[in-house]
Amino acid sequence: MRTVDLVYFSWVRERIGRGEERIELPDTVLTAGDLIRHLKGLSEDHASALEHENVIRVAIDQEHVDHDEPLGAAREIALFPPMTGG
Amino acid sequence: MDADAARDKPAFPAASIPLTVRVQAESFDTAAEIAALSHGRSDIGALVSFSGLCRDEGGALAALELEHYPGMAEAEIRRICLDAITRFGLQGATAIHRYGKIAPGAPIVLVVTASAHRKAAFDGANFIMDFLKTGAPFWKKEHRVDGARGDWVSAKDADDSACARWLR
Numbered sequence: 017m018r019t020v021d022l023v024y025f026s027w028v029r030e031r032i033g034r035g036e037e038r039i040e041l042p043d044t045v046l047t048a049g050d051l052i053r054h055l056k057g058l059s060e061d062h063a064s065a066l067e068h069e070n071v072i073r074v075a076i077d078q079e080h081v082d083h084d085e086p087l088g089a090a091r092e093i094a095l096f097p098p099m100t101g102g
Numbered sequence: 103m104d105a106d107a108a109r110d111k112p113a114f115p116a117a118s119i120p121l122t123v124r125v126q127a128e129s130f131d132t133a134a135e136i137a138a139l140s141h142g143r144s145d146i147g148a149l150v151s152f153s154g155l156c157r158d159e160g161g162a163l164a165a166l167e168l169e170h171y172p173g174m175a176e177a178e179i180r181r182i183c184l185d186a187i188t189r190f191g192l193q194g195a196t197a198i199h200r201y202g203k204i205a206p207g208a209p210i211v212l213v214v215t216a217s218a219h220r221k222a223a224f225d226g227a228n229f230i231m232d233f234l235k236t237g238a239p240f241w242k243k244e245h246r247v248d249g250a251r252g253d254w255v256s257a258k259d260a261d262d263s264a265c266a267r268w269l270r
Binding site for chain 1: 173177237240
């Protein structure tokens with residue numbers, strides 16, 4: 017087990033019901049995609065927010081990554097929907 | 103790439119080119135930002151600026167609320183601008199993006215690019231905006247005039263294809 021800080025934005029934040037949380041990750045959670053699937057098991061709100069896995073974008077320590085990216089020594093992992101700035 | 107663009111490729115790294123990136127709640131003065139980028143320089147032949155404003159969507163929209171990822175928003179815009187400086191041989195760039203509640207008619211984003219010739223400045227500003235829209239961590243939520251609960255603005259496929267054309 018290890019500890020990571022998660023941050024959520026936009027409707028992912030609203031559906032989960034909080035902007036950040038610190039969780040313990042089992043050693044079997046290796047990639048960003050594994051993390052999403054793990055989080056869906058935590059609560060109904062997490063499951064609802066992350067229902068459509070392929071829509072969810074992930075940033076590790078403030079850099080965009082694909083779902084197959086290993087989490088490595090990530091300190092902060094962000095989950096959010098496609099961006100709509102500009 | 104045309105002959106001008108090839109000739110204008112800088113012989114020095116992008117990190118040495120003047121670059122200003124700001125993410126802020128307050129508005130900005132477009133004319134002052136353009137002037138600041140070119141102040142005291144005689145090597146710049148072209149300045150292009152793009153301003154993105156909040157639309158009222160036919161009177162239905164009371165405001166847009168922009169959420170952002172502090173830290174990453176600045177870092178990502180900086181990465182995109184450095185790419186543009188290298189790719190187009192820009193001689194300077196400024197990018198400012200606001201967050202918080204923004205009223206219709208008010209500015210959201212400003213991009214200013216400087217180069218020796220116009221094509222690099224036009225292309226550079228276009229490139230920065232295309233990648234900023236799909237890669238900079240900002241999210242827009244609508245506040246409606248009728249008080250109805252607003253929705254998060256959906257990402258557009260057209261924005262992804264706008265980026266893809268630079269990768270061909």
